[in-house]
Amino acid sequence: MIISVASGKGGTGKTTVSTSLALSLEGEVQLIDCDVEEPNSYIFIKSENLKEISGTVLVPEIDKKRCTYCGVCQQVCEYNALVVLKDNVIVLPELCHNCGGCALLCPQGAISEVDREIGIIKTGKYKNVELIYGVLNIGEAQAVPLIKKVKKYINRKKDVIIDAPPGTAHPVIETVRDSDYTILVTEPTPFGLNDLKLAVGVMRDLDKKFGVVINKADLGDREVYRYCNEEGIEILMEIPFDREIAEGYSKGLPLIEQNPAYIKQFRDMYKTIKKLVYPSSERMVK
Amino acid sequence: MKIIVTSEGKDLESNVDQRFGRARYFILIDTDSMEYSVIENEGAQQSSGAGVRASQIVINSGAKYVLTGNCGPTSFDVLKSGGVEVIVGVSGKVREAVEKFKRGELKPGKGPNVSSHHGL
Ligand code: SF4
Numbered sequence: 001m002i003i004s005v006a007s008g009k010g011g012t013g014k015t016t017v018s019t020s021l022a023l024s025l026e027g028e029v030q031l032i033d034c035d036v037e038e039p040n041s042y043i044f045i046k047s048e049n050l051k052e053i054s055g056t057v058l059v060p061e062i063d064k065k066r067c068t069y070c071g072v073c074q075q076v077c078e079y080n081a082l083v084v085l086k087d088n089v090i091v092l093p094e095l096c097h098n099c100g101g102c103a104l105l106c107p108q109g110a111i112s113e114v115d116r117e118i119g120i121i122k123t124g125k126y127k128n129v130e131l132i133y134g135v136l137n138i139g140e141a142q143a144v145p146l147i148k149k150v151k152k153y154i155n156r157k158k159d160v161i162i163d164a165p166p167g168t169a170h171p172v173i174e175t176v177r178d179s180d181y182t183i184l185v186t187e188p189t190p191f192g193l194n195d196l197k198l199a200v201g202v203m204r205d206l207d208k209k210f211g212v213v214i215n216k217a218d219l220g221d222r223e224v225y226r227y228c229n230e231e232g233i234e235i236l237m238e239i240p241f242d243r244e245i246a247e248g249y250s251k252g253l254p255l256i257e258q259n260p261a262y263i264k265q266f267r268d269m270y271k272t273i274k275k276l277v278y279p280s281s282e283r284m285v286k
Numbered sequence: 287m288k289i290i291v292t293s294e295g296k297d298l299e300s301n302v303d304q305r306f307g308r309a310r311y312f313i314l315i316d317t318d319s320m321e322y323s324v325i326e327n328e329g330a331q332q333s334s335g336a337g338v339r340a341s342q343i344v345i346n347s348g349a350k351y352v353l354t355g356n357c358g359p360t361s362f363d364v365l366k367s368g369g370v371e372v373i374v375g376v377s378g379k380v381r382e383a384v385e386k387f388k389r390g391e392l393k394p395g396k397g398p399n400v401s402s403h404h405g406l
């Protein structure tokens with residue numbers, strides 16, 4: 001089962017939930033951090049001996065000896081990543097979507113595809129958790145190609161927890177696309193509610209199963225609860241504000257190591273999600 | 287000499303379009319005869335790379351200068367590579383802009399004057 005942990009904005013406790021859920025489960029778990037612009041799971045999943053692999057995409061390279069500057073490649077490129085001048089072809093790699101169309105259609109065969117590094121993928125292990133995360137190179141504009149690379153490591157035979165990028169834009173959609181279930185983490189404040197509504201909109205557009213975890217549940221107001229009730233959205237778990245949790249977090253201590261009483265809660269949440277994802281098989285087992 | 291002015295409309299009495307990549311029209315003008323032709327910017331609605339496509343149009347037109355309001359760094363670099371000088375901060379009517387240019391009152395900028403989000 002693949003469970004994504006997402007939130008309408010950053011800083012709501014998404015990483016607290018994803019790392020503690022992964023560490024709570026029995027058996028081997030993959031934790032995939034797709035927040036490639038600001039990965040932070042590794043702070044809590046303290047893997048030593050991280051392996052690093054270059055995350056690359058293919059971009060065109062022009063062989064000037066063959067190029068006749070005919071302009072075909074520029075017309076083919078839907079993303080305006082090529083400019084043909086009188087005696088040069090400019091490639092704008094940050095606009096290139098790596099479709100390969102130009103190389104295919106160049107009448108002179110002057111275009112080859114070469115690797116361009118856009119980030120690093122790191123893998124490691126801590127307790128029962130296999131951690132995989134991507135780090136986008138500084139100045140790189142597109143997160144999605146690296147997210148796709150990171151997601152290639154998903155092993156469907158294991159339980160997979162994905163830490164999604166914050167927000168509601170394309171990187172999130174790419175991340176949760178093939179999840180079985182998505183946990184939306186929010187705080188019970190007007191801002192939290194606003195961001196939650198946006199995230200719920202995305203889930204419904206994608207026709208995805210989802211539920212909500214309320215962090216700092218005792219601070220703020222009741223509006224998030226009212227909203228979830230009205231919309232029939234499952235509230236999976238509440239995490240009250242706790243100074244010790246906050247201090248533990250700032251020291252890189254996972255919630256369940258700070259307070260092991262939460263292990264059961266996370267396991268229960270996992271069981272609830274499993275029933276929601278596989279309702280029929282559950283009945284068969286009984 | 288041929289120059290291009292980004293324009294909101296199809297004649298010299300139109301206002302200079304402040305956006306380069308998403309300009310409605312490019313007016314290609316011969317500064318000697320004041321004869322002009324209008325190029326519609328088909329890339330204006332594109333979500334990515336509008337500035338690059340616009341740059342390609344300008345380069346292909348044979349213009350030596352482009353007069354516009356704002357131009358981002360990528361377009362600026364592409365235009366330079368294509369041998370086109372960029373003059374930013376131009377506003378008012380297209381005809382006035384061309385007259386000013388002919389009097390030497392407009393000078394090419396040293397760099398882009400907006401961040402990439404505008405033009406790209
Ligand atoms: S299509 Fe090929 S030959 Fe034509 S300009 Fe592009 S690279 Fe050069």
Ligand code: SF4
Nearest residue numbers: 077096097099100102
């Ligand atoms: S690979 Fe595709 S997106 Fe990239 S430059 Fe070629 S045609 Fe454009």
